[in-house]
Amino acid sequence: MSAASLRCLVVDDDPLSVQVVLNCIANTPFLTAVGSFTNPVEAAESLRTNPVDLLFLDVEMPLLSGIELLRTLQHPPLVVLITSSKDYAVQAFEQAVVDYLVKPVSYPRFLQAAQKALDAAERQPNASSADTIQTAGADAEFTFVKVDNKLVRVAFDEVRYVEALGDYVHIVTGQSKLIVYSTMKAVEEKFPSARFVRVHRSFIVNINRIQALEDNSVVVEGKFIPVGQTYLRDVLQRLNKF
Numbered sequence: 001m002s003a004a005s006l007r008c009l010v011v012d013d014d015p016l017s018v019q020v021v022l023n024c025i026a027n028t029p030f031l032t033a034v035g036s037f038t039n040p041v042e043a044a045e046s047l048r049t050n051p052v053d054l055l056f057l058d059v060e061m062p063l064l065s066g067i068e069l070l071r072t073l074q075h076p077p078l079v080v081l082i083t084s085s086k087d088y089a090v091q092a093f094e095q096a097v098v099d100y101l102v103k104p105v106s107y108p109r110f111l112q113a114a115q116k117a118l119d120a121a122e123r124q125p126n127a128s129s130a131d132t133i134q135t136a137g138a139d140a141e142f143t144f145v146k147v148d149n150k151l152v153r154v155a156f157d158e159v160r161y162v163e164a165l166g167d168y169v170h171i172v173t174g175q176s177k178l179i180v181y182s183t184m185k186a187v188e189e190k191f192p193s194a195r196f197v198r199v200h201r202s203f204i205v206n207i208n209r210i211q212a213l214e215d216n217s218v219v220v221e222g223k224f225i226p227v228g229q230t231y232l233r234d235v236l237q238r239l240n241k242f
Contacts, residue, residue, distance in 0.1 A: 010037070055078070080097065161225060178194045
């Protein structure tokens with residue numbers, strides 16, 4: 001993510017509130033507005049295909065609240081929540097948002113939140129997720145992943161599973177848990193498909209480490225990992241090959 005100019009999306013069911021935030025963005029040199037939505041469902045769909053750096057998000061909206069919208073995103077951007085009530089502060093911090101603004105939003109308070117977002121963006125890794133996991137050939141026995149600015153060798157046989165967590169993935173082996181700035185899509189593309197299977201939006205599993213399939217979960221060395229309905233058929237087909 002480049003912190004030079006954060007690409008911002010505004011989501012609020014009140015058009016006047018949207019305009020207030022857009023005006024604030026226009027007056028902030030390190031922010032650029034790339035769009036706005038008054039329909040949270042449309043906003044959620046857009047975010048899945050058109051990621052942004054910073055989301056200014058209203059909490060109280062029909063059909064889908066701001067908190068609920070965040071929970072639908074596998075890799076949410078930096079978020080500043082905006083609402084007319086202070087009652088959502090606890091939920092806001094549970095979602096690890098950058099800041100929490102109460103309407104009516106003043107520019108000085110907005111600028112403070114924007115600066116927090118800029119600081120958070122500058123703390124994030126500069127490398128793209130595509131660069132943090134090296135491509136492995138079909139017959140490769142290992143790959144290298146970038147952890148804390150160094151390349152770490154990972155043997156595929158040692159990997160138990162990969163779990164998504166925000167903008168990072170956890171690669172769990174028998175000896176360690178490596179935290180890598182990446183997406184699950186990048187893992188799927190760069191880990192050999194003959195060895196690994198996507199079982200859930202948040203989990204990729206080493207097929208050779210699966211001990212059982214039970215109650216819509218795969219068991220990997222005693223850990224129950226959920227199998228999503230959209231992945232179940234592929235998982236069953238892969239397991240039937242043994």
